[in-house]
Amino acid sequence: MKKLFAVILLLITAGGVYFYLTYKPPADNNENSGNQVTTSPMKLEENNEIIIFHNGTGPMCIEALNFFKEKQLDYTEYLNTEADFQDKLIIYMGNFDGKSEGVSDSFSYYPIIFVGGRAFSGFDDEVGQEILTSLAQ
Numbered sequence: 001m002k003k004l005f006a007v008i009l010l011l012i013t014a015g016g017v018y019f020y021l022t023y024k025p026p027a028d029n030n031e032n033s034g035n036q037v038t039t040s041p042m043k044l045e046e047n048n049e050i051i052i053f054h055n056g057t058g059p060m061c062i063e064a065l066n067f068f069k070e071k072q073l074d075y076t077e078y079l080n081t082e083a084d085f086q087d088k089l090i091i092y093m094g095n096f097d098g099k100s101e102g103v104s105d106s107f108s109y110y111p112i113i114f115v116g117g118r119a120f121s122g123f124d125d126e127v128g129q130e131i132l133t134s135l136a137q
Contacts, residue, residue, distance in 0.1 A: 048135050050075035053089045054111035060103070061111045064123040071132070080110070093119070102127045 050068065054061035056079050068075050078085050093100075093107055096119045100107045103122025113120040113127070116134030120127050 048116065050131070050135075051078070051092065051114040052076070052111050053078045053080070053085065053092070053113075055080045058110055060109060060123040064111045064113065064128075067123070067128050067131075073131075073135070095119070101130065 050073060052064060052068075052075050054064065054077065056062075065077075067073075078088055080086075089112065092114055093112075096107075098107065099105055100112065100119045100121035102113075102120035103109050103124060105121070107119070107121045109122035111120075111123055113123070113131065115131055116137060118130070118134055120130065
């Protein structure tokens with residue numbers, strides 16, 4: 001059962017990455033239309049704001065949340081159960097050309113953490129130290 005769950009999770013993640021890498025918004029020929037959709041990346045300033053996208057149940061997600069609590073770090077979180085989770089994540093990832101730091105260099109693992117102009121996929125002690133380094137700068 002665990003193997004089936006892992007395969008399903010891998011397929012869902014791969015599908016999201018494929019969508020992110022191949023999605024092109026439709027051309028809007030009417031520039032005066034009030035229904036324009038913004039698909040440009042959100043401006044990530046190099047500040048101390050921590051933004052975490054996660055599922056709330058995976059071991060790396062729980063470890064990251066515990067790390068933030070232990071270090072008394074404020075953060076903004078987005079759970080994968082939220083309706084606009086994938087849309088927001090794709091916009092943030094757009095700032096990094098499909099490349100992340102951390103456990104994965106291609107946004108393959110949750111949590112996905114944005115801080116100080118950097119993006120981390122997955123969480124371990126090394127990622128925690130890199131986050132603290134980014135916050136100190």
